[in-house]
Amino acid sequence: MTTDFVIVRMAAAALAVVFAVGAWHKVRDLAAFEGVVTAYDLVPPVAAVWVAWSIPVAEIFAALCLVGDSSRTLGAYVGGGLLVFVTGAIVLNLWRGRRAIDCGCGGIEDEVHLSWALVARNAVLGAACLALLDPASGRDMGWLDYLTVGVGAGCMYGLYATFNQMLANAPRLARLRGAA
């Protein structure tokens, strides 16, 4: 089955923005992200600094690959692999009952704590990466196609950011309910 070229480009562009913004937030405060990696308690503290470095590097690499038509498949594999890696780390900590750690997702100022909603969010992103592996049907792109790719990718990122914001709001609402 082939997916229409426009859909593939739109999904790839949206994922590229998600990865690029994620990387930017991690690099901006690398020390804090190192603390987050340490808090996940899955790698020895000496390795935490390497993990803290390599995750944003992989994210930038995936974002760049996703933009180009020829390198898109590689970008989808790297991005998908990264998602499996971080989601695995989240699931392990959820099983251990360690929810009250910062997810380290970046993107918003507030802390997003670990939850199954986060896992669901990453599953959607992973599914988008998988969808990019289908061969895309080529055709001539008109201006309306470019509009669809541009605005569509922007909207997808907007929805992703909204979901993150709602994840950050959830514990605050829970606190308010508890305090009432």
Add this chain to the structure above:
Amino acid sequence: MTTTLTVAVAVLWLVVGVLVVAVFALARQVGVLYERVAPMGALMMDEGPKVGEVAPVFNLTTLSGARLALGAAGAFSTLIFFLSPTCPVCNKLLPVLRLTARDEADWLRVVLASDGEESAQRAFYAKNSLSEFPYVLSAELGLAYKVSKLPFAVLLDEAGRVRAKGLINSREQLESLFTAKDLGVESIQQFLQKA
């Protein structure tokens, strides 16, 4: 027909784009609202020694090897700050604690308390150069004050009575403990409810 569809799709994209921005902005505003209406000051949990009660005395050894009778009456008030090397908010508050210890040195002593593996604690202690604070490791201390969430702080007065306590996430919440002590109320929440 093609023109009709083209115009329709272009207009729809425009509308969807604006709507997504609007939904995101609303979600942010809801977040700000939740924060603004949240209880002011440090959230107090109604467990452990109550405000006004005499605190239990713990004879502990700090990481630097000094003896410390925590909770005993003395010339200074004591702020027991419970933290952990794995808690990012605790890390963020360390500079605030340093400043507080310096600014309030005439009446207050700050003690850091934690528990768990000593090697990790010592690494944390060295990395953040915390030698200016007495740093104690005691699971019993945390249990006595029923600390369930970090960072948590307890303010004891000169007589060793608990004057204020609560979950601390910011400098304002830390200062609210001092305000609660000055006002003679259990917590700023209680003060606001009375007002």
